[in-house]
Amino acid sequence: MIDAGLMLLDRQLIDADGMLAGKVDDLELTFPEGGGPPVVTAILAGPGALAGRLGGRLGHLVEVVAARLRHPEETPGRISFGLVKRIDSAVRLSAQRAELDTDRVESLVRDYVIRRIPGGDHAPE
Amino acid sequence: MKKLLEVALGILTAVGGFVDIGDLVAATATGARFGLALAWVLVLGVIGIVIYAEMAGRVATVSHRPVFDLVRERLGARVALANLFASFFVTLLTLAAEIGGVALAVELLTGINYLLWVPPAALLVWLVLWRMRFQVMENLFGLAGLTLLVVVVAVWHAHPDWSALLHGATHPAVPMGEGRPTYFYFAIALLGSAMTPYEVFFFSSGAVEEGWSTTDLIVNRMNVYLGFPLGGALALAVMVAATLFLQPRGIDPTHLSQVALPVVLVLGKVGLAFTIFAFFAATFGAALETGLSCGYTIAQYFGWQWGKYVKPAQAARFHLVMLVSVVTGALLILTTIDPIKLTEYMLVLSAAALPLTYFPILVVANDPDYMGSKVNSRISNAIGSVLLVILVVIMLAAPPLMIITKAGQ
Amino acid sequence: MRLSELLHAEVLDEHGRSPGRVQDVRLVQDGPVVGSFGAAFRVAGLVVGSTRTFGVRLGYDRREVNGPWPVKALITYLLRSARYVPWERVRSIEADRVVITGSIDDLQPPGSPG
Numbered sequence: 080m081i082d083a084g085l086m087l088l089d090r091q092l093i094d095a096d097g098m099l100a101g102k103v104d105d106l107e108l109t110f111p112e113g114g115g116p117p118v119v120t121a122i123l124a125g126p127g128a129l130a131g132r133l134g135g136r137l138g139h140l141v142e143v144v145a146a147r148l149r150h151p152e153e154t155p156g157r158i159s160f161g162l163v164k165r166i167d168s169a170v171r172l173s174a175q176r177a178e179l180d181t182d183r184v185e186s187l188v189r190d191y192v193i194r195r196i197p198g199g200d201h202a203p204e
Numbered sequence: 205m206k207k208l209l210e211v212a213l214g215i216l217t218a219v220g221g222f223v224d225i226g227d228l229v230a231a232t233a234t235g236a237r238f239g240l241a242l243a244w245v246l247v248l249g250v251i252g253i254v255i256y257a258e259m260a261g262r263v264a265t266v267s268h269r270p271v272f273d274l275v276r277e278r279l280g281a282r283v284a285l286a287n288l289f290a291s292f293f294v295t296l297l298t299l300a301a302e303i304g305g306v307a308l309a310v311e312l313l314t315g316i317n318y319l320l321w322v323p324p325a326a327l328l329v330w331l332v333l334w335r336m337r338f339q340v341m342e343n344l345f346g347l348a349g350l351t352l353l354v355v356v357v358a359v360w361h362a363h364p365d366w367s368a369l370l371h372g373a374t375h376p377a378v379p380m381g382e383g384r385p386t387y388f389y390f391a392i393a394l395l396g397s398a399m400t401p402y403e404v405f406f407f408s409s410g411a412v413e414e415g416w417s418t419t420d421l422i423v424n425r426m427n428v429y430l431g432f433p434l435g436g437a438l439a440l441a442v443m444v445a446a447t448l449f450l451q452p453r454g455i456d457p458t459h460l461s462q463v464a465l466p467v468v469l470v471l472g473k474v475g476l477a478f479t480i481f482a483f484f485a486a487t488f489g490a491a492l493e494t495g496l497s498c499g500y501t502i503a504q505y506f507g508w509q510w511g512k513y514v515k516p517a518q519a520a521r522f523h524l525v526m527l528v529s530v531v532t533g534a535l536l537i538l539t540t541i542d543p544i545k546l547t548e549y550m551l552v553l554s555a556a557a558l559p560l561t562y563f564p565i566l567v568v569a570n571d572p573d574y575m576g577s578k579v580n581s582r583i584s585n586a587i588g589s590v591l592l593v594i595l596v597v598i599m600l601a602a603p604p605l606m607i608i609t610k611a612g613q
Numbered sequence: 614m615r616l617s618e619l620l621h622a623e624v625l626d627e628h629g630r631s632p633g634r635v636q637d638v639r640l641v642q643d644g645p646v647v648g649s650f651g652a653a654f655r656v657a658g659l660v661v662g663s664t665r666t667f668g669v670r671l672g673y674d675r676r677e678v679n680g681p682w683p684v685k686a687l688i689t690y691l692l693r694s695a696r697y698v699p700w701e702r703v704r705s706i707e708a709d710r711v712v713i714t715g716s717i718d719d720l721q722p723p724g725s726p727g
Contacts, residue, residue, distance in 0.1 A: 080657060080726040082675055083616055084637035089277045089284075089670075091269070091507055098518065102276070102507030106616035108656065116700040117614060118644045119654040124507070131617040132281045161648015168267045168574055173649050176509075185508065189520035196334070199516045199523075203337045278670050567671050570680040585681035 081166075083119075088132075091169040092124060092158070100176040104128035107157065122163070122170070124181045125156030156181035210423055212339075212346035213410045214257075214431025216489055219349035221253065221403040222435030223442065224490030225305030225460070226298065226547050228483070230397065231439045232457045234390055235446025237382060240373040243440060245391045249398025250436035252591045254428055255584055256562055259569040260404040261424040264411035267574045271408045271565060272504035278564040288505045290557040292498060294550050295402045299494040300533035301543035303329060305487030308460045313480050319538060326534035329491045333526050338413045338512040345492060348485035350434075354478040355441040358470040364448050372447070389609045392598050396554055398436070399595070401561040402497035409500045413513050421578065498529040548611055555602035558595045566592060614706075624661045624698065624711045632696050632717040633663035637675075639697070639726055659703070659711065660723045662695035675725050696720035 081087070083106060092100040101124040108117035123131075130142035157180050164173040176182050193199040223231075234242050260271050269277075276284035306329070307321035332341060378387045407427075416424060445466035450457060457463060460483060467475040496512075503510035503522040510522040537543055547554075566588050569580045580588070622635045637660040644653035662669070668688040672678040674695065679685060698720060704712045 080639055080641045081654075082637045082639050082660065082726050083654075084620065084660075084670060085672065085675060085726075087640075088616070089281055091273060098514075099507060099509040104281070108614045108616060108619075110614070116656040119616075119640060119656075120647070123615065128615075129281065129506075131615055132620075133285065134282075134617075134621075137285075159648060160653060161650050163648075163650045168269060185520055188524050189517050192524055193516050193520045196516075198335055202515050203335055203512055204340075278672070280670055283667075566681065567673075567678060567684070571672055571676070571678045573672075573677060580680060582680075589681045589683060 093169045094176040122158040211427045211430045212342045214427030216342045216346035217407045218431040218435025220490035220493035222439040231442040232446040232463045235443035236450035239447045241376040243373040245394045252399045255587045258428045260408040264408040265416040274564045274568045287560040290553045294554045300536040302491035304537040304543045309484040330530045345489035351482040352438045358467040386609045389605045405497045406493045499526040555599045626717045636660045636662045636669045658699040697723040
């Protein structure tokens with residue numbers, strides 16, 4: 080047994096290659112068809128998910144900004160719990176971060192800003 | 205030499221923590237107005253940062269989790285966000301001040317107004333953050349910052365009355381013309397700046413950048429035990445120099461040139477040349493430290509990939525934050541605001557960030573799930589706890605003291 | 614539903630009395646198999662207490678953090694009124710409120726999740 084707040088929430092997400100992929104901002108709970116306690120079906124990460132944690136006016140503000148950044152059909156960063164490989168001091172995933180919902184803003188910044196500056200694609204020297 | 209390079213991270217962190225532009229002016233002002241009556245605060249500050257940087261470094265070495273990661277994990281998303289606002293804002297202002305400091309150092313050399321040097325200084329700082337490898341950066345600027353030892357040389361050559369100095373340091377007394385509240389205001393500012401949070405943000409992230417693992421715990425200790433006392437010693441030397449040369453003349457320093465005055469009086473032109481180079485190296489190193497810390501704090505709160513150990517394209521948002529921070533800092537200086545005065549007014553904010561930063565470090569360093577057998581010793585816990593209480597007192601005392609003393613006037 | 618909707622929700626027993634707010638959610642790994650993770654986590658119960666957030670995530674009460682002793686003593690004292698509500702006793706979940714069956718007097722302290 081684990082306590083979600085202690086062991087899951089706000090933990091670092093690390094992808095299959097060891098790259099950092101965000102934080103566990105919230106968890107998706109689904110009530111099963113036949114009744115009974117809810118099951119943890121997904122990790123929620125990103126500004127849309129974080130807004131729920133911050134609550135109040137601050138959370139609402141974050142939610143508005145996040146909705147602007149998001150494609151209309153996209154759900155806020157959702158990572159199916161089946162992609163979790165292991166939980167220790169971080170939550171390790173079995174997928175690469177490029178495959179995750181949550182990589183969108185990072186790849187936008189990469190393509191439109193960083194790749195346009197000379198040297199962005201090279202290792203530092 | 206190789207042994208010296210292994211402690212470059214500690215030295216660079218300490219340079220940015222003890223002798224950056226704000227500290228150079230503050231240590232000089234403290235020496236000029238209070239003599240060595242506040243030297244004990246520097247000693248306390250060194251003890252504090254040594255204990256906590258060792259903890260933060262140990263946690264980063266064993267668990268690969270840097271400080272801001274832990275702040276959010278243990279205090280929750282809301283409280284950590286409050287810390288993020290305060291810490292990032294203060295670090296950004298300090299970055300602005302350092303860029304200004306680099307420009308001022310070049311002005312001292314060339315006589316050309318510092319504002320013209322701000323854009324090239326900012327560009328150079330950003331280029332190093334963009335392209336230079338972490339190890340090269342820390343070795344280069346850590347060693348370069350050591351040229352501040354010229355102040356120690358100057359003090360030695362001045363043949364001061366050592367027993368009088370020692371007496372002044374061990375029998376702190378508020379001099380005529382200064383009030384008790386001002387004394388405590390300076391004490392708080394000095395301690396707050398010796399333990400400023402970006403030092404542990406930078407040091408713990410640096411430990412991960414260096415790839416330290418459990419076999420490197422000794423390296424962590426060496427960095428801490430050598431680097432920070434050295435930084436404190438440099439700050440103390442600046443304070444002593446001001447006590448010897450500025451206090452008798454009643455000079456209250458507000459400009460970098462007055463900080464250089466004691467060395468010039470003792471060592472002449474050669475001393476001046478070394479001093480200007482030392483100012484340049486120290487403020488540039490501090491600009492790198494604060495610039496990186498701006499990126500580290502935000503990226504580590506949100507969980508973004510950070511670090512110079514990956515290509516910029518792999519840590520896109522982290523590099524964007526640093527770019528925006530450097531540009532913002534440069535623009536701020538170009539408005540001709542005095543950035544040092546600005547960081548002084550931010551004392552209340554930075555004082556608030558202190559307990560919120562150090563408390564999670566103390567807790568995680570005691571967590572066997574994270575640290576295995578490397579949890580805190582009783583000594584670390586004892587000193588760490590006492591310091592935490594002091595930091596909370598500082599947090600509470602800063603606002604009223606700032607108002608009463610009108611920020612140390 | 615999201616976990617954040619459960620956290621900080623006020624808890625009320627059948628007499629309208631409150632042992633506090635939801636501080637944490639205890640999970641047990643015995644749900645249906647999901648992806649490569651294995652058995653999914655199911656909610657086993659709620660940790661409820663009167664302190665809003667301070668000290669709840671530090672690990673002094675439900676994990677193994679032991680030092681420094683003054684901090685442990687202080688946090689343990691602040692969290693002394695925490696109680697555990699097994700999921701079977703949850704009657705209904707409304708917006709920002711959880712209603713449980715029975716009385717708050719027969720709730721146990723949360724202990725370690727083990």
